[in-house]
Amino acid sequence: MTLDNPNYIHFSDPVHLNGLVFFTCTNWAYGKYNQYVLNPTTRKIFELPHPASLTDRGHGPHCYLFGFDESRNEHKILMVRRLLFLPKVDIMIFSMTNYSWRKIDCECPVAFRWYTLYGDIYGSVCVNSVVYVMLRGSVDILAFDFTTEKFSMIGTLPGFVPRELTTRYTLDGKPLYNGNKAVLIKINGCIGVVCHDNVLLSNEMHIWRLQDNENRVWVREVITLPKPCVELDHPYPLNVSNMDEIILSSGKVSGNVICLPIYNKKSKRCKVLRFTLGDGFLSPETVEFKQIKCYAESIMPL
Template identity: 45%
Template sequence: METLEQRQSTIQNDRSQQRAKISFPEEIIEEILSRLPVKSILRFKSVSKPWRSLISNPSFTKLHSTRAAVNHRTALFISAHDPSTRKRYFLSAAHDGGSLTHLITLHNTPTRCDITESQHLNGLVLFNYGDGYQNYAFVVNPSTHKVLKLPNPTNYGTGKTDICYFFGFDESKNEHKVLNITITTHHVPLVKPVIEIMIFSLSNYSWRKIDVEFPLVVSQFRWCYGLKRSVCVNSVIHLMLVNQKELLAFDLRTEKFSIVKICSDAVPHRIICNRPHLIKVDGLLGVVCHDQMITNNDVYVWILQDYENGVWVRETITFPKSWSVFGCAFPLDSANMEEIIFSLNKESKNVTSVLMYNMKSGCFKSVQLTLDNHPFLCKEHVQFQQIKGYVESMVPL
C-alpha cells in the first residue's frame, strides 16, 4: 500500500514533469527579455543553458540596444578624480537622478596636467586620460559593469608626443572601433612631426596601423588645442580643429580622412575666448558656441540636418536668467534624443546636480545625484570631471 509520503512525492514529481513540458517559443522569450533592463537580463542568464545562449547571442544584443534607444532607456556615466589619493572613479546613475553606482576605481592615476575625455556609442563609453607622457584608454559598459583597458598602441619615440583616442562605430561591419592619432614632435629644426594612425577593433582586441594621407599640416599648437573631442555620426568620426571653419572627418568604412565645412554663422566672432565644440543631438552632428552669451543668454546649436548637401539648421537655447547665474553652463552631451546635459556641479558634501535642457519642451531641469552610499566621493578634494549619457546595452567586452 502506498504511504501518504509516497503519494505526496508522486504528486510533486508529476507536477514537476508537467511544468517541464510547458515551454514558450524562443521568439516569445526573446520578445519579453529584450524589453527588460540589463540588470534583470543578467540575472536570467542563470535560468537555463538555452536562456544563457539566447541572451549571449549578438542578434539579441542588437535587438535589446535598439529597443533601449527607442524607449529612451538611458542613464548617466560619470568620472570623478581624487588628486590627494590619485584615484579615479567610474560611476553611473539613473537618468532621473538618485544614488550613484560605483563601477570601478583606477589607482595611481597621473595628476600633473591631467586631461580627460569620454565618448559614448551604443551603450559603450570610451574614457581616456593622460598627462602627455602617460596616456590610458578604457572602454566601459556601465550597464554590465565591465571595463576593458586598451593596450598601448605603439612604442613612442623620442620627442614630444601627443596622443588622442577617438571612439567610432562602423555600421557596415556592426563593429566598435577606436581611432588613435599620435604625433611626435622633435626638438630639431626642419624635422617634420611624425604622424601615426592606428585603429583598435573591439572584435579582435588588437591595434592595426594604417597608411593614410593626413589632409592637414599639423602643428603642435593646432594639435594640442583642437583635436581633443570627437563625435561619430554615420560611421564617420568628426574632430573640431583650431581652424573653426572646418572639421576633420575620418570614415571608418573607407579609412580615409576628409574635410567638412562648418556653416559660417556658427563660427563665433571672438574665436580665442569662445571656442565652439562638437555635440551629437538626436543622432545628428552639432556645433555649439556661446558667442557673447553673457549679454543675450542664448546659446546656439547648429545641427547638420543634411550631411550630403552640407545644410546646417540653427536651434536656440535661451536661459531663463543670466548665464552667469547658471555657472556659465555649457552643453556637454546629449542624455537622450531630446535632452542635452549642460553641467555637473557639486552643490554640497553629499549632493551633486546635473543641469539638463529638453529640446522638445524648451525647459531646464536639475537632476540631483546623492553620494551618501560612497563616503570616498564626499571628500573635499574629489572633482567630478566628466558626465555622459548612454543607452543601456548588453554589448560584451
C-alpha cells in the same frame, strides 16, 4: 571602478558609444599613455595594448578617437601619433573585435595641420560610422570615416566667428569670462556645434546642426534659456538625452547635492535634477564633475 595605476595626471573627456566608455590617461612627466574601454554595466574594464613600436623614442604626441563601424558592427579606436623630427604621422586603428592594431595609409585633407589635433580638442562625436572632432584653435571639424578609412574636413560654420576669452565682466559680483568656445554634440542623429557666447548676458544658446552632410547644409537653432537655469552656473550643453532634451553643465554642489539642468526644446522650459552624493564620494570638496552624460546600459563583453 578604480584604475590600477594611480600616477596619472591627466584624463581625457570620456566618450560613450553603445554602452561602452573610452578614455585616455597620461602622465606627461614619464611619457606614459594608456587607453581604457570600460562597460559600467558589467563593471569590466579593458586596457588597450600598446602597438609594438609605440615605445620608440621617435614618436611624439598621440591622439585617440573612439568610434563605431556600422558596416562591421564593431567598435574601433583611431590613433594618430606624430613622428618627432619628421613631417609625418602614424595612423593606426585598433579593433575591439580582434583586439589588434593595424597601420593604415591614408591621405590627410588639404591644408590640414596635424598639430591642431593635439591638446584641448573638446571631445569627439561619432555619427553613422564617422567620428568628428573640432580642432584646436579653430572651428574647423576633422572627420574620419571608419568604413572607408578616409579623412575629410568640414569648413567654418556660416556666421560663426571664434573669439578668445578676453572680455571680462561680472554677474552678481562674480567675475566671469566672455568667449564662444564651440562644443560638439550629437543631436537628432546629426552632429551639432554649440556656441554659448554671451549666454549669461542674453540667455541665448546657438546650435548649428549639420542637417545634410554631403552638401554641408547647416541649420541654426537659437535656444532662449530661462533665467533660473542660467543662474545655476555657466551653462553649456553636455549631451542630448533624447530628441527634445539637452543636458546642460553644472558644477554646483550644495552640501552633498549636485544640480543638473535639462532644457526641453518643445516646452522651452528647464527642469533641474538633483542628485545626492552617496558613500562612494568622500565629500563634495574632493569631487570634480568632469562630465555628466546619458548612458545606455549594455552587457557587451570586453
